[in-house]
Amino acid sequence: MSIEKKDLVKSIEQAYSEGYTYLVKITAVDYVKTVNVIYILRSLDKNQDKILECELDPANLSVETITHIYEGADWYEREMQEMFGVRINGRKAKRLILEKWDGKGYPLRKSFEWGKPYEKE
Amino acid sequence: MAITRINIGPVHPSTHGVARLVVDLDGDTIVKVEPHIGYLHRGVEKLVENRIYMQSPPYMEKIDYVAPMAVDELYVATVEKALNVDVSEKASYARIILLELQRIASHLFFIGSVTNDLGQSFTGFMWGFMDRDKVLRLLENATGQRMFYVNMRLGGINREFPKDFEYETKEFLDYFEKRLKDYENFIEKNPIFIQRMKGVGILNLDDAINLGVTGHVLRASGVKYDVRKNNPYYKYSELNFHPKILSDGDNLSRFRIRVMEIRESIRLIRDSFYKMESADGSMVGMPVKLFSPKPTNKISIVNRELPRGEGLMYMVADDKKPYRLSMRAPTFINLAALNKIAKGHKLADLFSIFGTLDMVMADVDR
Numbered sequence: 001m002s003i004e005k006k007d008l009v010k011s012i013e014q015a016y017s018e019g020y021t022y023l024v025k026i027t028a029v030d031y032v033k034t035v036n037v038i039y040i041l042r043s044l045d046k047n048q049d050k051i052l053e054c055e056l057d058p059a060n061l062s063v064e065t066i067t068h069i070y071e072g073a074d075w076y077e078r079e080m081q082e083m084f085g086v087r088i089n090g091r092k093a094k095r096l097i098l099e100k101w102d103g104k105g106y107p108l109r110k111s112f113e114w115g116k117p118y119e120k121e
Numbered sequence: 122m123a124i125t126r127i128n129i130g131p132v133h134p135s136t137h138g139v140a141r142l143v144v145d146l147d148g149d150t151i152v153k154v155e156p157h158i159g160y161l162h163r164g165v166e167k168l169v170e171n172r173i174y175m176q177s178p179p180y181m182e183k184i185d186y187v188a189p190m191a192v193d194e195l196y197v198a199t200v201e202k203a204l205n206v207d208v209s210e211k212a213s214y215a216r217i218i219l220l221e222l223q224r225i226a227s228h229l230f231f232i233g234s235v236t237n238d239l240g241q242s243f244t245g246f247m248w249g250f251m252d253r254d255k256v257l258r259l260l261e262n263a264t265g266q267r268m269f270y271v272n273m274r275l276g277g278i279n280r281e282f283p284k285d286f287e288y289e290t291k292e293f294l295d296y297f298e299k300r301l302k303d304y305e306n307f308i309e310k311n312p313i314f315i316q317r318m319k320g321v322g323i324l325n326l327d328d329a330i331n332l333g334v335t336g337h338v339l340r341a342s343g344v345k346y347d348v349r350k351n352n353p354y355y356k357y358s359e360l361n362f363h364p365k366i367l368s369d370g371d372n373l374s375r376f377r378i379r380v381m382e383i384r385e386s387i388r389l390i391r392d393s394f395y396k397m398e399s400a401d402g403s404m405v406g407m408p409v410k411l412f413s414p415k416p417t418n419k420i421s422i423v424n425r426e427l428p429r430g431e432g433l434m435y436m437v438a439d440d441k442k443p444y445r446l447s448m449r450a451p452t453f454i455n456l457a458a459l460n461k462i463a464k465g466h467k468l469a470d471l472f473s474i475f476g477t478l479d480m481v482m483a484d485v486d487r
Contacts (some may be wrong), residue, residue, distance in 0.1 A: 023333045024424075027438055027447040031482055038435065040422075044330065045343060047351050051422075072333030075457040083166075098159030098486065107167055108445075 002053050008065045011052060012039060016069050019043040019052050026076035028084045030110045035084060037063055062087035083108040122147050129471075131160050137234065138482025140456075142471070149467050154460045161486040169446045174200045175445075182269045185484040187429040188395070189225040190260075190270050191220060192484075194395035195425045195432050197273040198354070199446075202421035203438040204414045205273065209402025214393045219272065221261065221386040221393075222256055222290070225297075227428035228379045228386075229253035231479050232304065235376060238319050238476040245307060254295060259290055263279065275413070277406030287394055294387050301387075308373070318373040322462045322474035325370055332458045335451045336430020337378045338478060342370035348426035355402040360392045364404055375477040415440065427451055429479055453477045453483045 020041040027037045034055040041050045065088050066110045077088045078097035085106040100121050105112045130141040139160040145153040165184060169177045181196040182189035194216060201208065263286050264270040272279045310405065329342035340408025347364035348361055349357045367374040367379040382462055416438035424433040430451030437444040455478045463474050
């Protein structure tokens with residue numbers, strides 16, 4: 001299901017109240033023109049998954065945090081911020097997750113050049 | 122009282138790889154644990170984007186080196202879904218047998234390492250690793266490799282089971298079923314073991330769901346979710362499988378669930394051998410070629426019950442290579458729950474908790 005960026009948190013809160021209380025995964029895909037953020041939610045009672053997809057403009061990569069809804073979202077958000085450069089607004093912990101990467105660019109973006117020697121930022 | 126901050130790892134015998142834990146202590150009581158990960162990050166998700174589909178399984182096996190075949194199968198199943206390749210009935214049963222054997226091997230590793238972490242029982246460690254080696258020998262017979270099998274092919278497995286495989290496996294299962302009673306007695310009757318495990322590291326049901334933990338951690342807290350039951354793949358729906366649930370959510374429950382699951386796996390393997398006799402098709406899949414069929418599904422999502430919990434792959438397919446592959450590693454999210462579970466316990470209990478979460482750091486970092 002595709003959703004607008006401004007409705008993102010609202011839609012997830014809505015899904016949570018519908019019984020999608022288990023967060024399976026947050027990930028992102030770089031389609032070059034857009035970067036899509038994907039939330040996979042699950043209802044344990046109905047045994048059903050819900051996939052929310054949100055297109056972001058690469059020039060303004062940011063989403064609101066959902067850690068106040070799902071505590072388990074924290075590490076996924078940190079991983080996404082580090083790998084894709086998607087800024088997460090409103091997060092308490094500022095530390096990234098893998099935090100050893102001090103090179104240029106974001107590794108999982110398509111603009112990241114493969115096989116080039118390591119360059120420090 | 123002043124808070125003391127200590128650093129454990131990244132190289133420490135009980136961190137099962139390279140995990141660094143920064144622990145805030147009030148006296149001997151844990152106030153906060155902060156896991157620092159990433160020491161084993163290889164960027165598997167990026168590597169896959171630069172290789173054709175069937176070039177990646179050897180990489181996948183190194184994600185979880187304790188249960189390599191399970192991750193390999195998850196990846197190959199995702200590619201099969203993208204390329205729309207069917208798995209024959211016989212190959213399904215063959216895969217179930219191999220995966221459940223792999224699960225037993227992985228759980229035995231867990232039993233061995235946890236009892237070793239507790240420091241009081243060399244017995245458990247020796248037992249676990251001795252019996253695991255018997256399973257590895259069976260897998261070696263079936264696949265040709267002892268640890269990194271690379272045995273999955275599109276639509277099946279690499280080669281037919283050898284003639285003596287069924288007999289040897291059944292012989293092992295007969296032996297192991299009796300042997301498992303020793304393990305169960307060990308859990309129920311060893312007072313030192315019970316003292317270290319019971320009531321330690323409790324994760325209650327609401328927190329377990331909110332944190333999104335998975336696998337045995339989730340089931341030990343009382344959530345009835347097992348992919349093999351809730352979203353059955355292959356022939357699990359025909360095998361009369363019952364997921365094991367406990368409700369205490371402590372270390373002992375997590376350990377007990379593992380032993381119960383081994384018993385369930387033994388039954389599944391026996392059933393599969395029985396049903397495989399009348400199954401159609403060949404168990405051998407396509408040989409690995411440079412040119413694979415064109416993908417028909419752009420986005421494929423596959424989830425599997427890996428030995429450490431639910432693994433999920435989200436793949437966007439391109440012509441020859443995956444455009445993007447994202448993996449949900451079960452231990453990644455279980456480790457995120459460590460702070461909540463360990464808070465308020467003594468430092469000495471940290472590693473029994475860390476052990477029962479069953480960490481494989483290579484799987485956490487990918």
